[in-house]
Amino acid sequence: MSSYIVATSGLTQSEGVHLAYLVASVLFILGLKQLSSPKGARKGNITAAVGMIIALITGLIGLHPSSGRVILMVVGVAVGLLVGTLSARKVKMTAMPQMVAAFNGVGGGAAALVSVEEYMRLVAHSSQGVVFVITVVFSVVVGSISFAGSVIAFTKLQELMTGRPITYPGQQAVNGVVVVAILSIGVYLVGFGTSVALVVVLLAIALFLGVAFVLPIGGADMPVVISMLNAFTGLAVAATGFVLGNTVLIVGGTLVGASGTLLTKMMGDSMGRSLGNVLFAAVGKAAPGAGASTAGSAEGRSVRSGTPDDIGVMLAYSQKVIIVPGYGLAVAQAQHVAKELASALEKRGVDVAYAIHPVAGRMPGHMNVLLAEADVPYEQLKEMDEINDQFKLADAVLIVGANDVVNPAARSDASSPIYGMPILNADEAKNIIFMKRSMRPGFAGVDNELMFDPKTIMLFGDAKDSLTKLVASVKAA
Amino acid sequence: MSNALIEYITVFVLAGFVGIEVISKVPTILHTPLMSGSNAIHGIILVGALAVEANAHGTLQVVLGFLAIILATINVVGGFVVTDRMLEMFKSRRPEQSKQ
Numbered sequence: 375m376s377s378y379i380v381a382t383s384g385l386t387q388s389e390g391v392h393l394a395y396l397v398a399s400v401l402f403i404l405g406l407k408q409l410s411s412p413k414g415a416r417k418g419n420i421t422a423a424v425g426m427i428i429a430l431i432t433g434l435i436g437l438h439p440s441s442g443r444v445i446l447m448v449v450g451v452a453v454g455l456l457v458g459t460l461s462a463r464k465v466k467m468t469a470m471p472q473m474v475a476a477f478n479g480v481g482g483g484a485a486a487l488v489s490v491e492e493y494m495r496l497v498a499h500s501s502q503g504v505v506f507v508i509t510v511v512f513s514v515v516v517g518s519i520s521f522a523g524s525v526i527a528f529t530k531l532q533e534l535m536t537g538r539p540i541t542y543p544g545q546q547a548v549n550g551v552v553v554v555a556i557l558s559i560g561v562y563l564v565g566f567g568t569s570v571a572l573v574v575v576l577l578a579i580a581l582f583l584g585v586a587f588v589l590p591i592g593g594a595d596m597p598v599v600i601s602m603l604n605a606f607t608g609l610a611v612a613a614t615g616f617v618l619g620n621t622v623l624i625v626g627g628t629l630v631g632a633s634g635t636l637l638t639k640m641m642g643d644s645m646g647r648s649l650g651n652v653l654f655a656a657v658g659k660a661a662p663g664a665g666a667s668t669a670g671s672a673e674g675r676s677v678r679s680g681t682p683d684d685i686g687v688m689l690a691y692s693q694k695v696i697i698v699p700g701y702g703l704a705v706a707q708a709q710h711v712a713k714e715l716a717s718a719l720e721k722r723g724v725d726v727a728y729a730i731h732p733v734a735g736r737m738p739g740h741m742n743v744l745l746a747e748a749d750v751p752y753e754q755l756k757e758m759d760e761i762n763d764q765f766k767l768a769d770a771v772l773i774v775g776a777n778d779v780v781n782p783a784a785r786s787d788a789s790s791p792i793y794g795m796p797i798l799n800a801d802e803a804k805n806i807i808f809m810k811r812s813m814r815p816g817f818a819g820v821d822n823e824l825m826f827d828p829k830t831i832m833l834f835g836d837a838k839d840s841l842t843k844l845v846a847s848v849k850a851a
Numbered sequence: 852m853s854n855a856l857i858e859y860i861t862v863f864v865l866a867g868f869v870g871i872e873v874i875s876k877v878p879t880i881l882h883t884p885l886m887s888g889s890n891a892i893h894g895i896i897l898v899g900a901l902a903v904e905a906n907a908h909g910t911l912q913v914v915l916g917f918l919a920i921i922l923a924t925i926n927v928v929g930g931f932v933v934t935d936r937m938l939e940m941f942k943s944r945r946p947e948q949s950k951q
Contacts, residue, residue, distance in 0.1 A: 399866075402892055403869055403873055405888065405892070406870075406873045406874055406885075406888070406889060406892070407873050407874075409874075409881070409884065409885050409888045409889075410873070410874045410876065410877035410881060410885055411877075411878075411881075412878065412880070412881060415881060415884055415885075415938050416935065416938040416939065418888065419884075419888050419891075419931060419934045419935055419938060420935075422888060422891065422892055422931070423891070423931045426891070426892070426894065426895065426927060426931070429895060429898055430897060430898060430901075432898075433897075433898035433899075433901055433902060434901065437901070437902060437905040437906075438905070439904070439905035439906075443904065443905060443907070443913070446904065446913065446916075446917050446920075447901055447904055447905070447920060449917075450900075450904070450917050450920030450921050450924065451897075451901075451920060451924050453921050453924070454920065454921045454922070454923065454924020454925045454927075454928060455924055455928050457921070457925050457929075458924060458925040458926070458927070458928030458929035458930075458932065459928055459929070459932055461925075461929055462928070462929040462930075462932035462933040462936065463932060463936075465933065467936075467940075470883070470887075470933065470937065471883070473929070473933055474883075474886060474887045474890055474930075474933065476929075477887075477890055477891070477925065477926050477929040477930045477933065478890050478893075478926070480922040480923070480925045480926050481890070481893050481894055481896055481922070481923065481926035481930075483919075483922050484896045484897070484899075484900055484919045484920075484922040484923035484926065485893075485896045485899075487900075487915050487916075487918055487919040487922070488896060488899045488900050488903050488916075488919050490915060491903045491907065491912050491915045491916055491919070492903055494911070494912055494915075495903070495906065495907065495908060495912060498908075505852075505856060597883075600886070601882075601886050604886055604889065604890050604893070607890075607893050608889070608892075608893045611893045611895060611896045611899075612863060612866075614896060614899050615859070615899070616859055616863075618899050618902060618903070619855060619859070620898065620899060620902070621858075621859065621862050622895060622898060623895055623896065623898060623899055624859055624862050624863050624866065625862060625866045626892050626893060626895035627893055627895065627896075628862075628863050628866035628867050628870060629866050629869065629870040629873075629889070629892060630870070630889045630890070630892050630893040631867070631870065632866070632867040632868070632869075632870025632871045633870040633871065633873060633874045633885075633889055634870075634886070634889055635871075636870075636871050636874060636875070637874060637877070637882060637885060637886055637889075640877070640882065641882055644879050644882070732879045737882065737883040737886075738879045738880070738882035738883055739879060739880040739881060739882050739883040739884065740883055742880045743883070743937055743940045744940075746940045747940050757879070
């Protein structure tokens, strides 16, 4: 780029490209800014998308592909467009988190492939600078980890495999060897020799590391992991920007890498967990699913269960009822019936509020989205800090498909995997109605003492079914 | 170090600071949409995928570039569409608030 101001009225092509990339970068920043306030969030997404379109069109300037190559490029974009739009449109709101993981993973994979290809193309002709090789290695390794890690996160959240942490003896040693192998190959490529084959090996090992590193993380911690992998992909894309000498890739990738890192920390904070705890808590514990047996398991202990009729009457004559919705409510698509129950109770003069745990659902904000979809008034949705003092005033708390977020073990049992997570004080209510499909432990794989509390009545069955029956009995009461 | 490299490093460092500053005050309910929206932004890798495909030599490079284009396009399109769907849900409550 020329370093002086050209006195002519026109711009060279390269200057035009740089300016257009600057516009795109500014739109990305404005988009992120708007996305972080409730008022402008939707507009922010569109702002960023406009920036993307500008960057993509600009990126095509100065390329001179053959006509055959043009066809391939168009077909590639068309396929991606079709798959991307269809999957984003068809996905259920409940499956949002794994969809985000999938979209993130493919981005990481693309970054790794682009760097591998550029390496193949350039080292065939001449040797390249140190920074070129360092950034190739970085984007191949981090992009591949992000891809493979996202695949595992998707598989866990989609329940194609167990959400529990998977551990095996020697896990740390295996991971250690893999990291050492990656570093050695990286150092060799940067300082000593050129080899396309080794770059491919590097890619393969990094894929393995991505898998190995997400396997021991429990399903409940997945949002934090996805957020971190999102930041990883951002950094891989930024590194690819160095490889290709493209500033808009550097800006876009770095913005996501930096904001994603901060966002990961914020998510961890809202769950009361440090990143180190999330990533390495299960590693090094010999038995898989450690913690599942804390405080005695479900067998041999009795719980009190009730019928929808009894519980409906109790609710109808309460003054204050707090509903604690969880992922089970979303899975059963019961948010609309829950709203119906709340309306029926309000008609009788009962004060109803929803207590939303920061990680209710499977991601921060997930439950707000689902309840907004069911037209639950915003004012009834109370955040944890706002409502935690009110549980002791509530006549009844109705726990629908939530589990870990009301588990007292988070406060008292230091050996529990969820120890330290802030929870809703549901146990302080006068009566606790725990709606559950079965006695199966929650997503974190931990038993819940609250089920054995003398104040607790269990209502077994599908959340939607049970709520429908409750609505009927409240109306009849 | 070349001038171009210095320029890239400058851009990288400044973008890093901006990325942190720009989202420093985000409410919990927006964590998921923000993650998803920024996820779409790193789909900018599509610019790179298109460029390397245009310059590719030989079948292997062409195939890799083609794959990268598909993956990157899914990232961009899926990312923006899914984020818009999430944020659409927040819209319905605004008229209710303004009524009072």
